Amino acid sequence: FGHPTEKVVWWSEGIAEYIANEKDNQAALDTIRDGSTYTLSEVFETTYDGFDVDRIYRWGYLAVRFMFERHKDDVNQMLVETRQGNWSNYKATINQWANLYQSEFEQWQQSLVSGGAPNAVITANNEGKVGESITFSSENSTDTDGQIVSVLWDFGDGTASTQTQPTHQYGSEGQYTVSLTVTDNDGLTATA
Structure with missing residues (x-):
C-alpha cells in the first residue's frame, strides 16, 4: 500500500x-x-x-x-x-x-x-353488488413532510381513476383487488 x-x-x-x-x-x-x-x-x-x-x-x-x-x-x-x-x-x-x-x-x-414516502390508505366498503356504486377514498392517506399531489386507483377490473374519492361500479360478480398509489410533492410514491 x-x-x-x-x-x-x-x-x-x-x-x-x-x-x-x-x-x-x-x-x-x-x-x-x-x-x-x-x-x-x-x-x-x-x-x-x-x-x-x-x-x-x-x-x-x-x-x-x-x-x-x-x-x-x-x-x-x-x-x-x-x-x-x-x-x-x-x-x-x-x-x-x-x-x-x-x-x-x-x-x-x-x-x-425528506420525511420519506407518503402513506397510502384505502377507505371503502369491502362488499357491494353488481351495478351498485361503491365509493372509495384516499383521504386518510398522509405525507409527513409535504402533501400528496396525485392519486391513482386501480379497481382490479381493468379500470382506473385519478380522483381522490371516486365511485365505481363493477359489471360482474367476483373478487377484485383494488390498489391505490399516491405520489407526494417530492415525487415519492406508496401503494396500498
Whole structure:
C-alpha cells in the first residue's frame, strides 16, 4: 500500500465518519438542509487545505455512504486499485463516478432529508353488488413532510381513476383487488 498520489481525504474521513455514525449522522443531514451542497467531483477533490469541516467530514461521509448504499461493487473495485497503488486508475474511477452518479447522488440526498414516502390508505366498503356504486377514498392517506399531489386507483377490473374519492361500479360478480398509489410533492410514491 503505497503513499497516495491522488486526493483521498473524502474517502479517509468519509469512511471514518461512516463507521462511527453509520446511518445516524445528523450533522451531515443538516448540511444538506442548509443548502451547502457539493458535487461528487468537488467532494472527490477535497483536501485538508482551505476546506471547512462540512466539506471534509460531512460531505466525505455522504459520498462514502452513497457509494456503499448504491454502488458497493464499484467501491470494492476502487479499493482493489488503491491497495495495488494504481492511483491513475483510482483517479479515472472517481472521475467516472462523478459523471455517472451525480444526478443519482442529488436525488439520494433529498431522500435522506425528506420525511420519506407518503402513506397510502384505502377507505371503502369491502362488499357491494353488481351495478351498485361503491365509493372509495384516499383521504386518510398522509405525507409527513409535504402533501400528496396525485392519486391513482386501480379497481382490479381493468379500470382506473385519478380522483381522490371516486365511485365505481363493477359489471360482474367476483373478487377484485383494488390498489391505490399516491405520489407526494417530492415525487415519492406508496401503494396500498
